[in-house]
Amino acid sequence: MAGRVTASIITIGNELLSGDTVNTNAAWLAQQLEELGVVVTLMASIPDEIDRIAEFVRAESGNADLVIVTGGLGGTPDDVTREALAAAFEAPQDEVADLAERLRSRFPADPEYAARWANLPAGARPLENPLGGAPGFVVANVFVLPGLPAEMKAMFGTVAHELQTEQPITSWRRVYETTEAKIVGVLEAMGDRYPGVLVGSYPKFHVEGATVEVVVKSSDPAALEAAVAWIEQALEEATGQQSP
Numbered sequence: 001m002a003g004r005v006t007a008s009i010i011t012i013g014n015e016l017l018s019g020d021t022v023n024t025n026a027a028w029l030a031q032q033l034e035e036l037g038v039v040v041t042l043m044a045s046i047p048d049e050i051d052r053i054a055e056f057v058r059a060e061s062g063n064a065d066l067v068i069v070t071g072g073l074g075g076t077p078d079d080v081t082r083e084a085l086a087a088a089f090e091a092p093q094d095e096v097a098d099l100a101e102r103l104r105s106r107f108p109a110d111p112e113y114a115a116r117w118a119n120l121p122a123g124a125r126p127l128e129n130p131l132g133g134a135p136g137f138v139v140a141n142v143f144v145l146p147g148l149p150a151e152m153k154a155m156f157g158t159v160a161h162e163l164q165t166e167q168p169i170t171s172w173r174r175v176y177e178t179t180e181a182k183i184v185g186v187l188e189a190m191g192d193r194y195p196g197v198l199v200g201s202y203p204k205f206h207v208e209g210a211t212v213e214v215v216v217k218s219s220d221p222a223a224l225e226a227a228v229a230w231i232e233q234a235l236e237e238a239t240g241q242q243s244p
Contacts, residue, residue, distance in 0.1 A: 005165050007033050008042040008060040012053060012071035012081055013147055016045045025070045025152055032156060037165030037219055038066065048072060053084035061088070061142055066163065071147030073134040075113055085139055086121040093119045099126050099135060107133060130154040167219035172228045175213045178239045179203065183212065186234045194227040196220060 009029050015021040023045060030040045041064060046053050053072075060067050072081030086093045100118035107114035117134040120126060127136035127143075132151040136144050143159060145152045176183070180203050190199045197218040204211050216231060218224040235241070 005038045005066065005163075006041045006064045007038045007066040007068060008044070008064040009033075009040060010053075010057060010060065010067060010069045011043075011045045011147070012048065012069065012084075013045070014047050014078065016071075017047055024149055025147065028149070028153065029068055029070070029156070032160065033068070033163065034169045034171075034217075036160060036163050037168040038163055039169075048078040048080050050080050050084045050087055053081065054087035057085060057088040057142060061140055065141065067142040069142060069144045070152050073117065073136065073144070073146050075116055075134070081144060082119060082121065082137075085124075085137075085142065085144060088142075089121055089139055091122040091124075091139070094122045095119050096124075096126055103133070103135075127155055127158060130158065165219075169217055169219045170221065170224060171215055171217040172224065173213055173215040174232075174235075175211050176235060176239050176241055177209060177211055178241075179210045180212055183214070183235060183238050186231065186238050187214075189234065190216075190227065190231050193230065194223060197223050197227040199227075199231070 009026050011023055011026050013021065016023045026043045030043065033040055042060065044056065046056055057067060057069065069081065072079045082093060096118045100115040103114040103118055104111035114133060120137050121139050124137040124139040127138065129135050129146060129151055131154045132146060132148060134146060136146060136155050145155050180201055183201070187199055187201055197216060200215045202213045202215070214235065216224065216227055218227065
């Protein structure tokens with residue numbers, strides 16, 4: 001992929017909104033996409049409601065270059081992602097015959113239960129599930145992955161090469177024993193000097209004092225190198241701490 005590529009991450013499940021399950025999928029996906037050079041512009045969690053999922057996915061498929069959806073691919077009543085994606089793209093659900101047969105063969109104890117996972121939106125491209133049963137799929141610019149983290153990560157690994165951009169984002173980070181108030185001038189000056197480079201500061205407070213992690217990111221290696229050289233020196237002067 002060329003140029004700036006954006007992505008929305010949508011995680012589906014009532015258990016995420018209730019707090020019964022910690023949403024680790026979104027954070028992991030954001031990290032992986034950034035390494036591929038994809039800029040995540042939105043993260044959202046949606047309940048197991050067909051109309052709400054369909055409306056949100058339809059909107060985000062037009063707002064972002066890529067949409068990554070996780071969750072709701074099982075066979076229980078609250079697994080409605082296939083139906084919702086079919087509604088989002090106004091497509092019927094069709095059984096992918098060869099996929100259904102493979103699923104029946106893999107799960108002979110309950111073949112018809114497994115075969116329902118092959119009822120995908122018409123025109124969708126199935127994605128094999130290396131560690132589980134229910135397949136994912138791709139429809140338009142939307143990649144649909146399982147909700148179980150291990151299965152999601154394994155399936156993402158099978159499509160990561162499709163998402164790789166020409167300009168992966170790289171980063172520099174360092175923790176300083178200081179407060180944001182003492183380095184805010186450096187951070188502001190950084191933004192003025194290197195407008196194409198992102199800089200963030202993330203404070204923590206401990207019994208022994210405060211620390212701030214400073215993170216610099218860019219898809220331009222030369223710009224990142226120049227910005228890091230400048231900010232390291234500026235932070236050394238502001239905090240009195242030498243870089244290792």
